[in-house]
Amino acid sequence: MAKRDRCPLLIIAAAAAVVYTLTGFQPGFPASMVQAEEKASVAASSAAREKQAAPTADGNAEERQAKAPSPADSAAKAGQETGTAASAAQGTKPESKPAASAAAPEAKQGAESAAPEEKQETKSAGLSVADAKQEMITRTMTPSGYVRTLRQDRVPTALKSDWSSYRRYDAPVDASYFSDALFIGDSRTVGLSEYCPDLDEQATFYSKVSLTVKAALDKAFVNTEDGKKSVDELLSDERQFRKIYVMLGINEIGGGTAESFREDYGTMLKRIREKQPAAIIIIQSIMHVTAKKGSGDRHINNTRINERNAAIAELADPEQGIFYLDINEALDDGNGDLDAALSFDGVHLKAASYQLWYDYLRTHAYVSPPSGGGDA
Amino acid sequence: MSFTDFNFLFRFLPVFLIVFYLAPAKARVCLLILGSYLFYAAADPRYVLLLAVLSFLNYLFGRSVAGGSRAAFFTAVSVDLIALLAAKYAGQYVDSILLPVGMSFYLFRMLSWLCDIRPSGDGEAKREIRFTETLAYFAFFPQLLSGPIMRVGDFERASFRKEAPKERRLRKKFRDVFARLENGLAVFIPGLAFKTLLADHLRSMWEALYGIGYESISTPLAWLGAYSYSMELYYDFWGYSLMAAGIGIMLGAPMIENFRHPYAAAGVGDFYRRWHMTLGFFFRDYVYIPLGGSRKGWLVTVRNLAIVWLLTGIWHGVTLNYLLWAGLVLFMILLEKALADRRSGLLPLVGRVHVLLFIPITWVIFAIPDAERLKTYLLRLFPIVSTGGVVYDGDFVKYLITYGIYLLFSLVFLVPCVYDYLRHHRRNPIVTILLVILFVMSLVSVSRAGDNPFLYLQF
Numbered sequence: 031m032a033k034r035d036r037c038p039l040l041i042i043a044a045a046a047a048v049v050y051t052l053t054g055f056q057p058g059f060p061a062s063m064v065q066a067e068e069k070a071s072v073a074a075s076s077a078a079r080e081k082q083a084a085p086t087a088d089g090n091a092e093e094r095q096a097k098a099p100s101p102a103d104s105a106a107k108a109g110q111e112t113g114t115a116a117s118a119a120q121g122t123k124p125e126s127k128p129a130a131s132a133a134a135p136e137a138k139q140g141a142e143s144a145a146p147e148e149k150q151e152t153k154s155a156g157l158s159v160a161d162a163k164q165e166m167i168t169r170t171m172t173p174s175g176y177v178r179t180l181r182q183d184r185v186p187t188a189l190k191s192d193w194s195s196y197r198r199y200d201a202p203v204d205a206s207y208f209s210d211a212l213f214i215g216d217s218r219t220v221g222l223s224e225y226c227p228d229l230d231e232q233a234t235f236y237s238k239v240s241l242t243v244k245a246a247l248d249k250a251f252v253n254t255e256d257g258k259k260s261v262d263e264l265l266s267d268e269r270q271f272r273k274i275y276v277m278l279g280i281n282e283i284g285g286g287t288a289e290s291f292r293e294d295y296g297t298m299l300k301r302i303r304e305k306q307p308a309a310i311i312i313i314q315s316i317m318h319v320t321a322k323k324g325s326g327d328r329h330i331n332n333t334r335i336n337e338r339n340a341a342i343a344e345l346a347d348p349e350q351g352i353f354y355l356d357i358n359e360a361l362d363d364g365n366g367d368l369d370a371a372l373s374f375d376g377v378h379l380k381a382a383s384y385q386l387w388y389d390y391l392r393t394h395a396y397v398s399p400p401s402g403g404g405d406a
Numbered sequence: 407m408s409f410t411d412f413n414f415l416f417r418f419l420p421v422f423l424i425v426f427y428l429a430p431a432k433a434r435v436c437l438l439i440l441g442s443y444l445f446y447a448a449a450d451p452r453y454v455l456l457l458a459v460l461s462f463l464n465y466l467f468g469r470s471v472a473g474g475s476r477a478a479f480f481t482a483v484s485v486d487l488i489a490l491l492a493a494k495y496a497g498q499y500v501d502s503i504l505l506p507v508g509m510s511f512y513l514f515r516m517l518s519w520l521c522d523i524r525p526s527g528d529g530e531a532k533r534e535i536r537f538t539e540t541l542a543y544f545a546f547f548p549q550l551l552s553g554p555i556m557r558v559g560d561f562e563r564a565s566f567r568k569e570a571p572k573e574r575r576l577r578k579k580f581r582d583v584f585a586r587l588e589n590g591l592a593v594f595i596p597g598l599a600f601k602t603l604l605a606d607h608l609r610s611m612w613e614a615l616y617g618i619g620y621e622s623i624s625t626p627l628a629w630l631g632a633y634s635y636s637m638e639l640y641y642d643f644w645g646y647s648l649m650a651a652g653i654g655i656m657l658g659a660p661m662i663e664n665f666r667h668p669y670a671a672a673g674v675g676d677f678y679r680r681w682h683m684t685l686g687f688f689f690r691d692y693v694y695i696p697l698g699g700s701r702k703g704w705l706v707t708v709r710n711l712a713i714v715w716l717l718t719g720i721w722h723g724v725t726l727n728y729l730l731w732a733g734l735v736l737f738m739i740l741l742e743k744a745l746a747d748r749r750s751g752l753l754p755l756v757g758r759v760h761v762l763l764f765i766p767i768t769w770v771i772f773a774i775p776d777a778e779r780l781k782t783y784l785l786r787l788f789p790i791v792s793t794g795g796v797v798y799d800g801d802f803v804k805y806l807i808t809y810g811i812y813l814l815f816s817l818v819f820l821v822p823c824v825y826d827y828l829r830h831h832r833r834n835p836i837v838t839i840l841l842v843i844l845f846v847m848s849l850v851s852v853s854r855a856g857d858n859p860f861l862y863l864q865f
Binding site: 038047050051226384 | 412420584595613617618621622800801838841842849
């Protein structure tokens with residue numbers, strides 16, 4: 031055959047078509063995952079009793095004709111993978127930030143006045159702590175006491191394993207409360223670090239766009255002076271955090287089931303606990319999406335998010351210093367969807383809205399009384 | 407069903423091509439109609455009937471138009487324009503589902519057909535209007551959803567229309583078909599790569615800015631966003647046009663060029679002779695020149711240009727930002743014309759500044775229909791007044807690092823000789839290997855981006 035008659039592109043394209051027909055181009059998605067996915071969608075459909083059921087609209091969101099210079103097929107994918115691109119994850123912060131003297135503000139507020147609020151909030155968070163024990167502790171808890179605890183406990187060797195003394199402190203804490211806090215999360219947490227400078231100054235962020243529970247500890251994505259390190263490596267370093275906030279789950283909401291998600295999440299928490307025995311761990315609920323976003327998406331909708339949140343809320347164990355915080359309380363509209371006024375894209379908060387999340391964390395801090403509950 | 411959808415790429419298109427070329431030559435036009443309607447049904451099943459009705463109406467009127475009836479011509483044009491305007495307004499102000507996919511394009515093809523089949527005054531033989539061919543032309547699936555707006559003269563050059571000579575030697579026949587498919591792929595693959603590897607990635611940056619809220623982006627990021635959006639728009643549409651042209655070539659249609667390196671243009675006027683060229687030709691041939699073009703004095707010229715750009719603005723959308731966009735483009739074109747008339751030495755400089763600095767700004771206006779948000783974005787581009795948002799100082803560097811590679815390749819392919827070299831040497835083995843690599847990379851990118859329902863790695 032003459033050279034000009036060869037059709038290499040045609041051969042390759044035909045081969046690709048054959049391969050696609052045979053395999054569906056999912057070498058990275060073995061059958062097990064696909065099956066899990068199918069099971070998950072069955073579970074999702076049977077979970078219609080979920081109180082904040084997002085309307086499941088027509089799954090095949092038609093491509094709408096884009097405005098002329100952007101052709102119709104451009105509208106196809108709502109979001110593009112940005113996963114490969116490294117996001118600006120926060121590097122490790124310099125060690126030993128001053129534990130500011132005014133760690134817990136509103137010093138005027140006495141322990142007595144704080145007590146009733148304590149009870150309410152504990153209930154709403156779904157924590158099961160004996161009321162009697164609680165009363166005993168709240169009496170001794172003062173804002174200044176918190177500071178003492180903080181300083182004392184910053185020495186990793188003086189680890190306390192009795193987490194039962196930790197209580198929710200309802201007055202807004204000062205920014206310095208977060209000076210020994212670590213945030214692990216996906217793009218939403220990245221946004222928190224970027225658009226909440228008050229918090230970013232204090233806390234450490236190991237966050238990355240597209241982070242998942244499965245990858246959170248082992249993927250080397252945190253920029254340090256010695257190159258990229260995984261969260262696991264960094265948690266094993268000498269630095270002990272006192273509070274570790276986690277928000278993950280939206281990126282894997284399309285795969286697995288609520289049960290498998292809880293299992294993975296639990297494994298992750300266990301590993302964090304081993305490396306960081308002195309830290310309380312705060313599971314933050316997966317932030318809702320807006321009603322509009324959820325209605326057009328088979329996977330990313332609030333029915334599914336609620337299902338997953340219910341699963342990880344079960345992992346809360348105040349006795350082990352693991353708490354669950356439903357941050358959606360601060361961000362929802364009346365119907366249990368992310369307030370559309372707070373978000374442009376339906377998934378991420380717009381920059382100005384991150385303050386609400388931060389304020390919620392400030393008013394839902396966990397503190398330990400100075401003497402420690404167990405000893406009292 | 408978009409061209410980057412694997413169901414199109416690896417199911418519909420190959421099956422259609424096999425059937426198309428195995429069928430007898432006489433049946434091909436009918437197959438094309440069938441395939442096009444199936445394709446449209448996959449994209450928007452609700453409006454298949456509308457496409458059929460409009461095609462049929464235009465065909466009926468067209469027969470009289472070809473016979474010289476002015477009344478039929480004006481009736482048909484009015485029907486088409488009213489349908490288009492009604493759909494545009496309903497789609498914008500009632501519900502977006504009321505604007506059928508591809509309608510702006512197929513109606514413009516019908517309008518252009520009506521104009522082209524009018525008998526010219528000089529006793530030219532009447533054009534023969536065939537029902538099946540007309541239907542196939544209106545619904546020609548490679549160009550159905552987003553153009554380019556192929557003229558009927560080009561359609562008539564397509565090989566499937568001609569009476570195919572009886573080819574005795576089967577081998578030669580297949581060799582011709584394979585060569586055609588190969589040529590089509592050589593156009594299609596760069597288009598696929600531009601769209602999936604450049605435009606789709608750059609789009610996520612534009613979406614990220616939207617998600618942050620324009621009041622909270624830094625001024626450098628606002629500029630980066632303007633350029634990034636400009637590149638996205640260009641590679642998206644150019645890539646799409648190349649894919650459409652490539653599929654057309656596979657079917658035996660001539661190559662339809664829709665973009666010719668617009669960012670190498672010497673001015674805005676030149677830019678729009680290189681950008682979405684088939685739409686430009688449409689307005690030039692059916693509006694500007696019939697109105698007198700530029701031969702009747704400067705006042706008429708200005709009026710004609712204003713009409714053309716008003717229509718262009720409305721065609722793109724009925725919100726105010728499109729008029730603002732069109733107005734700015736018009737202003738720059740007029741400025742360039744004025745400078746050219748005076749043989750001003752400033753013209754080359756002004757023209758380049760227009761293309762490289764002001765065109766991206768016009769695209770920002772084009773991109774943001776909401777007046778309040780548009781104002782906010784412009785204030786971030788030109789921060790004369792604070793918009794009061796919390797701004798992350800590191801945002802420019804962050805996005806430059808994340809999207810720099812895509813922006814870099816976008817800039818490389820702005821230089822005309824890069825693409826032209828690849829096109830010219832497409833038979834070169836190294837270029838072929840490059841195309842294969844691009845093809846594979848594009849497929850990987852598409853499969854990771856969201857056609858795969860099990861992957862949601864974007865948050």
